[in-house]
Structure formats: C-alpha cells, structure tokens
Amino acid sequence: MTLTNRILVFQSDxxxxxxxxxxxxxxxxxxDPDLKMVDLSHYIDKFNTWDASYSLFQTCPVFxxxxxxxxxxxxxxGTGRKSVAALTADGHYIVTPDNGTLTHxxxxxxxxxxxxxxxxxxxxxxxxxxxxxxxxxxYAYTGARLASGVIDFTEVGRELPVDGIVCHPTPDPVVxxxxxxxxxxxxxxxxxxxxxxxxxxxxxxxxxxxxxxVHIVVKYQEDxxxxxxxxxxxxxxxxxxxxxxxxxxxxxxxxxxxNLRSFVDLHDIASGPDWSISLEKIKTTAL
Amino acid sequence: MTLTNRILVFQSDxxxxxxxxxxxxxxxxxxDPDLKMVDLSHYIDKFNTWDASYSLFQTCPVFxxxxxxxxxxxxxxGTGRKSVAALTADGHYIVTPDNGTLTHxxxxxxxxxxxxxxxxxxxxxxxxxxxxxxxxxxYAYTGARLASGVIDFTEVGRELPVDGIVCHPTPDPVVxxxxxxxxxxxxxxxxxxxxxxxxxxxxxxxxxxxxxxVHIVVKYQEDxxxxxxxxxxxxxxxxxxxxxxxxxxxxxxxxxxxNLRSFVDLHDIASGPDWSISLEKIKTTAL
Amino acid sequence: MTLTNRILVFQSDxxxxxxxxxxxxxxxxxxDPDLKMVDLSHYIDKFNTWDASYSLFQTCPVFxxxxxxxxxxxxxxGTGRKSVAALTADGHYIVTPDNGTLTHxxxxxxxxxxxxxxxxxxxxxxxxxxxxxxxxxxYAYTGARLASGVIDFTEVGRELPVDGIVCHPTPDPVVxxxxxxxxxxxxxxxxxxxxxxxxxxxxxxxxxxxxxxVHIVVKYQEDxxxxxxxxxxxxxxxxxxxxxxxxxxxxxxxxxxxNLRSFVDLHDIASGPDWSISLEKIKTTAL
Numbered sequence: 001m002t003l004t005n006r007i008l009v010f011q012s013d014x015x016x017x018x019x020x021x022x023x024x025x026x027x028x029x030x031x032d033p034d035l036k037m038v039d040l041s042h043y044i045d046k047f048n049t050w051d052a053s054y055s056l057f058q059t060c061p062v063f064x065x066x067x068x069x070x071x072x073x074x075x076x077x078g079t080g081r082k083s084v085a086a087l088t089a090d091g092h093y094i095v096t097p098d099n100g101t102l103t104h105x106x107x108x109x110x111x112x113x114x115x116x117x118x119x120x121x122x123x124x125x126x127x128x129x130x131x132x133x134x135x136x137x138x139y140a141y142t143g144a145r146l147a148s149g150v151i152d153f154t155e156v157g158r159e160l161p162v163d164g165i166v167c168h169p170t171p172d173p174v175v176x177x178x179x180x181x182x183x184x185x186x187x188x189x190x191x192x193x194x195x196x197x198x199x200x201x202x203x204x205x206x207x208x209x210x211x212x213x214v215h216i217v218v219k220y221q222e223d224x225x226x227x228x229x230x231x232x233x234x235x236x237x238x239x240x241x242x243x244x245x246x247x248x249x250x251x252x253x254x255x256x257x258x259n260l261r262s263f264v265d266l267h268d269i270a271s272g273p274d275w276s277i278s279l280e281k282i283k284t285t286a287l
Numbered sequence: 288m289t290l291t292n293r294i295l296v297f298q299s300d301x302x303x304x305x306x307x308x309x310x311x312x313x314x315x316x317x318x319d320p321d322l323k324m325v326d327l328s329h330y331i332d333k334f335n336t337w338d339a340s341y342s343l344f345q346t347c348p349v350f351x352x353x354x355x356x357x358x359x360x361x362x363x364x365g366t367g368r369k370s371v372a373a374l375t376a377d378g379h380y381i382v383t384p385d386n387g388t389l390t391h392x393x394x395x396x397x398x399x400x401x402x403x404x405x406x407x408x409x410x411x412x413x414x415x416x417x418x419x420x421x422x423x424x425x426y427a428y429t430g431a432r433l434a435s436g437v438i439d440f441t442e443v444g445r446e447l448p449v450d451g452i453v454c455h456p457t458p459d460p461v462v463x464x465x466x467x468x469x470x471x472x473x474x475x476x477x478x479x480x481x482x483x484x485x486x487x488x489x490x491x492x493x494x495x496x497x498x499x500x501v502h503i504v505v506k507y508q509e510d511x512x513x514x515x516x517x518x519x520x521x522x523x524x525x526x527x528x529x530x531x532x533x534x535x536x537x538x539x540x541x542x543x544x545x546n547l548r549s550f551v552d553l554h555d556i557a558s559g560p561d562w563s564i565s566l567e568k569i570k571t572t573a574l
Numbered sequence: 575m576t577l578t579n580r581i582l583v584f585q586s587d588x589x590x591x592x593x594x595x596x597x598x599x600x601x602x603x604x605x606d607p608d609l610k611m612v613d614l615s616h617y618i619d620k621f622n623t624w625d626a627s628y629s630l631f632q633t634c635p636v637f638x639x640x641x642x643x644x645x646x647x648x649x650x651x652g653t654g655r656k657s658v659a660a661l662t663a664d665g666h667y668i669v670t671p672d673n674g675t676l677t678h679x680x681x682x683x684x685x686x687x688x689x690x691x692x693x694x695x696x697x698x699x700x701x702x703x704x705x706x707x708x709x710x711x712x713y714a715y716t717g718a719r720l721a722s723g724v725i726d727f728t729e730v731g732r733e734l735p736v737d738g739i740v741c742h743p744t745p746d747p748v749v750x751x752x753x754x755x756x757x758x759x760x761x762x763x764x765x766x767x768x769x770x771x772x773x774x775x776x777x778x779x780x781x782x783x784x785x786x787x788v789h790i791v792v793k794y795q796e797d798x799x800x801x802x803x804x805x806x807x808x809x810x811x812x813x814x815x816x817x818x819x820x821x822x823x824x825x826x827x828x829x830x831x832x833n834l835r836s837f838v839d840l841h842d843i844a845s846g847p848d849w850s851i852s853l854e855k856i857k858t859t860a861l
Contacts, residue, residue, distance in 0.1 A: 365809025
C-alpha cells in the first residue's frame with residue numbers, strides 16, 4: 001500500500017472570496033503543521049461533479065505517488081451520499097463525496113481500493129452538530145490525517161466494493177472509416193478551449209497527420225452548433241490570430257481553440273454529456 | 288504568553304490579479320524562508336472593515352494556537368489610524384490596522400492584549416518614504432517577525448488598552464416570546480447564503496426543532512425585503528432545488544440559503560448593520 | 575553565481591479556475607517535495623507580455639536572492655520563440671519565454687546572464703508530443719530543477735547574449751522646465767489605480783513638494799482622456815472620498831488613484847505604450 005507523503009491537494013467549488021477554504025487549511029494544520037498544502041482549484045463549476053471528476057483526472061497524474069487529494073464538490077452535503085477515500089492505480093488517495101467525482105479516475109486510471117469514512121473516528125471533534133461543511137469536518141480532517149500518517153488507509157473506515165462507485169456515464173469515442181465521434185468533456189473557462197474525449201491516437205488509426213485540414217461538427221444534443229473545416233496543427237500560433245485550430249492537448253486528447261481568442265465565447269459552445277463532436281478526415285486537399 | 292508557530296495567515300482586499308499580495312510573501316520569506324504561509328482570502332470586500340472583522344472571527348478558531356494572522360483591509364492607510372498586534376483569548380495573534388477589524392474577535396473570543404506597532408523597529412527598512420502599502424512595509428514585516436520568533440509580542444511595541452480597540456457597533460440578538468430578532472452579519476459571495484448573528488441555541492430557548500417551518504422576515508433598515516415561511520432543516524439537500532432553507536451554519540449561527548441557487552441573488556438581499564432578520568415560531572403546523 | 579534557495583514563484587495568465595496551474599505545482603513537487611512554492615499571480619492579462627514583464631519588475635525585488643521565478647505568459651507557445659533562464663543583478667532567476675517578459679527587469683535591474691533551456695535534458699520526460707503547455711513541460715520543470723539544486727544555472731543550457739533579449743520599447747520620461755512627461759506603465763486591475771514610469775525623484779528636480787496641486791494630462795495616443803488639477807498627497811485618505819490623488823506608489827514611481835473608488839473605471843483610462851501622462855507644476859497656488 002502506497003505510503004502518503006505529506007502533500008495534500010485541495011479542490012472545491014467554494015471559491016476564494018472568503019474564509020471557507022482557509023478553514024480546511026486550518027484543520028489540516030492542527031493535525032500536522034508540516035503538511036505541504038497545495039490548491040488544485042476552488043473554482044470548479046458549482047455543484048458540478050462531472051467537472052470535479054474531470055479535474056482530478058486532468059491533474060492527479062503529475063503529482064507524486066502518495067499524494068492525498070481532497071475534493072469537495074458536494075451538492076448533497078448532509079444527505080445520504082457516502083463519504084469515501086479511494087486509492088488509485090497511480091498510488092493517489094482521493095477523499096471525496098461518492099457522487100460521481102471518481103468517474104474519470106476510475107475509468108482512465110483505475111481505482112484499486114475504496115473505503116467509507118468512519119465518522120465516529122474521522123470527523124473534527126465537536127463538529128457533529130454541523131451538517132453543511134463536511135469539507136472541513138470530514139474531508140479535510142480525514143485527508144490531513146491520511147497525508148500526515150496519523151492514520152493509514154485501512155483506518156479510514158470499512159472497505160467498499162470498487163464497482164459500486166457512483167459514476168457518470170462516459171460513452172467512449174467511436175472510430176469510423178474516415179471520422180471519429182466523441183464528446184466535449186470540459187472547457188477551459190479562462191482561455192475558452194474545449195477538450196474532447198477523443199485520444200490523439202485516433203488520428204493514427206485514421207492516418208490524419210499534422211498540418212492537414214479536418215471537418216469538425218459540434219452538436220448540443222441533436223442541434224448543430226459548429227460546422228467548419230479546421231487546421232490540425234501543433235499549437236495556437238500555427239494559425240493566424242482569431243482562427244480556430246484543432247490540436248493535441250497536454251493530456252493526450254484532441255482539443256479545439258482559437259488563437260488569442262476564446263473559442264467557447266466566439267462559437268457559444270459548452271461542455272458535458274450533451275455536447276458531441278465529430279472529427280472527419282478530408283479526402284482531398286482542397287478546402 | 289503563547290509561542291508562535293511559523294504559521295502566517297494573510298487576508299486582504301487586494302485581490303490576486305497582480306503582485307501586491309506576493310510582495311507581502313516576499314518580505315515574509317526574507318525574514319524566514321521556513322514560514323508556512325497560507326491565504327485566508329484576498330477578496331474581502333474592498334475597504335470593508337466589518338467584513339474583514341467577521342472573516343477573522345469565522346476563520347481563526349480552527350487554526351492552531353500561536354498562529355499569526357495579517358489582515359490588511361486598510362482604507363485609512365497613511366492617515367492617523369494605528370497599526371496594532373492583538374493577542375486573542377485563543378492564543379492567535381492578529382496584525383492589522385485598528386479600524387474595526389478586531390470587532391468580532393473582541394466580542395466573541397476576547398482580546399487579552401494589544402500593542403501598537405513601533406515602526407522605528409518594525410518596518411521594512413527603506414520603506415519610510417512609501418505611504419500606501421503598509422501591508423508590505425508594516426503588517427507583513429511585523430507579522431513575519433512575530434511568526435518566526437525574530438521578535439516576541441512584547442517587542443511589537445508599547446501596550447495599548449484593550450478597551451480602546453476601534454469596534455463597529457454589534458447589537459445582540461433579542462429573544463422574545465415566540466421569535467428572535469437579529470441581524471444579517473455577512474453573505475457568502477460565492478454561493479449566496481446569508482449568515483445571521485443569531486446563535487442556534489436560540490431555538491432551544493424557543494423550542495423550535497429541526498424540520499419545522501419558521502416565519503422569516505428580512506429588512507433593509509425599515510423596508511421589508513423578504514417575508515416567507517421557510518423550513519428549518521439540516522442541510523441544503525433537505526429541500527428541493529430552488530427552495531429556501533434555514534439551517535445551522537458551520538460556526539453555530541442561523542443561516543439562510545437556497546438549494547443549488549443563490550439566495551442573495553434571488554431575493555436581492557445583502558448584509559451588514561442595516562440588515563435585520565427575525566425568526567418566528569409558527570404555532571400551528573399549517574403553512 | 576547565486577545559489578538557489580528552494581523558493582519557486584509562479585506567475586502566468588492561466589487563471590485559477592481549473593487545474594492548469596496545479597499541474598505545474600505537481601511537476602515541481604515530483605522534483606523536490608521540499609520546494610517552497612508561492613504564487614505571484616495567475617491573472618496576468620492574457621497574452622500580455624508587457625504586463626508580465628512589469629509584474630516581475632514590481633514584485634521580484636522583495637524576494638530573497640536565489641529565488642527562482644517561473645513566468646508563463648506565452649502566446650507563442652509551440653512556435654519559434656526561445657525558452658530561457660535569466661539571472662538578474664539582484665540574484666533572481668527568471669525562467670520564461672523570451673518574448674518581452676524580461677523587458678523591465680533588464681532595463682531597471684539588469685540581467686547579468688542568459689541561457690537557452692536545453693530541452694533535451696530540461697523537459698518533462700514523455701512530454702515531447704505535447705506542444706501547448708510548456709508551462710508544465712519546460713518552465714515549471716526547469717524552474718524546479720534550478721530552485722531545488724538538481725541543476726545549477728550553467729546546466730540550463732547554452733549561453734545567449736544578454737543584449738539579444740527580446741524587449742518591448744520603453745521610452746524614458748522627459749523632465750522639462752515645469753513638467754515631466756512619461757507613460758502609464760500599468761494599472762491595478764482590482765483597485766483601479768494607474769502607475770506611471772515617472773520616478774518620484776522627478777519632483778525633486780522640479781521642486782514640487784507634497785500637498786501641492788499638479789496639472790495632469792493623460793492621453794491615449796494623441797487623444798486627451800484626462801485633464802485635471804490634482805493634489806499630490808501622501809496617501810488615498812489625504813483627499814475626500816471620490817477625489818483623485820497623485821501619490822508615490824510603493825516602488826517609487828508616481829501613481830494616480832481615487833480615494834475609495836476606481837480611477838480607471840471613473841475616467842476610462844488604461845495602460846501600456848499608447849498611454850502617455852504629463853505632470854505639470856502649477857506656478858500659482860490658485861486652482
């Protein structure tokens with residue numbers, strides 16, 4: 001079982017406009033002032049457990065094995081949803097509500113073990129009368145105990161079956177003769193790119209090299225929202241300012257952006273299970 | 288006297304859009320690179336010393352004794368207001384302008400000692416010609432010296448009387464026969480809940496249990512802005528999406544929110560001394 | 575050659591809304607979990623290498639010698655621009671694209687050495703197929719290796735001539751008989767002040783003391799956008815709420831603000847090379 005390493009990473013939808021996140025830091029520092037605490041982001045889209053899940057999948061891999069991640073996107077706080085700690089195949093610990101937040105790590109990395117947080121021992125003493133801030137009272141508390149070695153994974157609580165993890169549906173991309181169809185997994189809310197669930201290896205199957213044009217269609221449910229021929233290039237600067245580009249994102253999937261602009265704003269596109277995308281090989285070199 | 292512990296927590300109204308906050312970190316690291324620096328928030332409402340005060344009251348309690356907090360909401364920078372360090376009854380040190388920022392800690396926790404920062408020794412060398420950034424030149428500098436043990440509390444400067452601390456008026460809630468009246472202390476700017484100054488014990492006095500309805504009126508000065516019967520429940524998920532709920536917040540006071548929505552945006556409510564709220568027991572079970 | 579000190583400071587235009595910045599932290603922690611990582615800001619104006627440059631000039635000086643700064647404002651990612659590490663005359667290391675980001679440090683502090691990052695050794699293993707996130711793959715990776723002592727500066731890569739550094743034009747202020755003309759270097763996006771490139775020593779030359787009025791004109795190219803007589807005072811509180819004030823900013827240059835308001839919003843002013851400002855001595859004491 002992977003030893004933890006004192007690195008404790010937080011993500012939430014709490015924002016940074018006041019002291020909510022800091023209360024989680026304070027609880028962690030009470031447990032071990034030598035914890036190395038790091039923020040992933042506290043601006044995960046509110047209540048959005050799909051985005052919380054994707055965010056972990058995007059970010060966990062570059063952290064050392066043994067790192068503990070505390071994720072608190074918890075619209076069901078105080079209701080029946082379970083609080084869990086999961087161990088991934090990469091040796092990362094994820095402390096989170098079991099509400100879909102483990103979807104992408106389970107699918108793409110693998111969860112090797114799952115435990116339900118036993119709140120009779122893993123809950124901030126005195127917090128039993130509060131029902132709205134499990135981020136502080138359960139998740140930061142348990143995550144800090146795990147990260148610092150006060151408890152090990154077996155002491156989180158009883159084992160749960162991994163195949164019972166609450167997951168969002170994640171349809172796989174489909175490679176056809178000359179095209180591949182998938183979905184828009186997430187958007188970058190700051191720069192406005194969209195990321196797909198289509199791995200860059202699909203273009204090896206379809207024999208589409210860099211610097212060729214691709215026919216792209218994006219739909220919201222059945223409604224076509226984008227239908228264009230776009231260059232498949234190395235990077236944003238491969239096209240003039242204001243032009244769209246299909247490229248490999250930094251985790252190995254296709255993404256669409258606009259050089260020096262926001263693709264999402266320009267084309268009114270968003271992300272999530274209602275958004276599908278097809279990438280089609282253009283058989284002649286003509287536009 | 289409580290020993291400090293190298294934990295240095297910052298709050299301000301500076302924002303995080305450029306390097307102002309980082310200059311405070313840099314000064315602190317010059318003094319001691321082993322300080323453990325943590326942000327409470329840098330988005331305290333601009334110039335709002337009431338919110339700065341409430342924020343400390345909300346957040347300090349979960350930090351270990353000996354933690355130093357540097358608070359810089361300082362509309363009076365460069366004018367006659369004093370710069371102080373306070374020691375609370377919890378063993379926390381607060382380094383701040385004396386401009387109302389200590390109001391809630393003084394009232395609810397207690398300040399046991401106060402010292403005026405002697406700028407002839409506790410000021411960043413070379414900064415005497417600058418008058419607009421005491422956050423860096425006085426507060427971060429002094430807070431870091433205190434947190435690292437370079438100085439102890441007595442070396443901050445001369446003692447000041449605790450009862451001279453500048454405080455905002457903080458009227459207490461009033462419990463009547465079937466209702467309690469208080470004020471809206473703060474709002475959560477990200478999720479849109481409002482927090483009152485009415486402690487949850489008031490409902491024990493009035494014998495109002497969970498899962499009963501309560502008649503709530505919120506006023507801006509004399510103007511009624513909200514008048515509804517609302518469920519007193521455990522958590523947001525106790526009511527359907529879009530419905531309001533009265534609940535216990537995580538620091539033991541009543542709060543009002545809307546499940547999966549922003550109460551403040553929906554009902555155009557704000558916070559602060561002009562905003563009063565009454566919670567009234569409903570004597571029949573009918574709506 | 576200055577030894578590094580494990581302090582690693584990040585700035586970028588990535589925002590904090592998701593895990594992009596955290597991926598840089600993760601790579602750094604893989605290299606050395608004892609790095610002391612600090613954010614300067616991740617809200618540098620998008621693609622704005624002038625602002626990125628000014629931000630470093632504003633913030634680096636208060637950090638201890640040996641600190642490594644990783645700056646990633648990189649509109650040209652994946653194109654021909656060089657990736658470099660610079661050593662400043664203050665003993666700070668800056669790891670950045672060479673795209674104008676070193677302009678102000680070179681001009682005002684001095685760059686004593688420059689090296690091109692050799693990506694055959696200083697690049698995150700396995701990242702060669704990605705072209706859009708040099709922040710993680712090149713800059714955080716190299717910056718962390720430098721900050722932790724895994725490599726020293728000579729091991730970054732081959733030397734480059736300092737006089738070849740890509741710089742924005744930076745016209746100097748001109749002191750005349752009764753006025754000084756310069757430019758608006760930057761604005762504070764949160765509080766709305768503007769900072770000029772006119773050093774406060776210019777008023778010694780012109781014999782303009784505190785608490786006198788100054789005639790100020792701000793132009794966008796040739797278009798006058800602001801023309802007023804303003805008090806030159808110590809701090810914002812030296813004038814009534816809502817009134818403009820000329821003052822010394824915390825790095826020794828003239829700045830314009832409005833007490834308790836946003837000067838930039840009130841007067842629709844911005845910053846950068848198109849924005850000029852003149853400060854003129856008023857020879858009588860009459861308004």
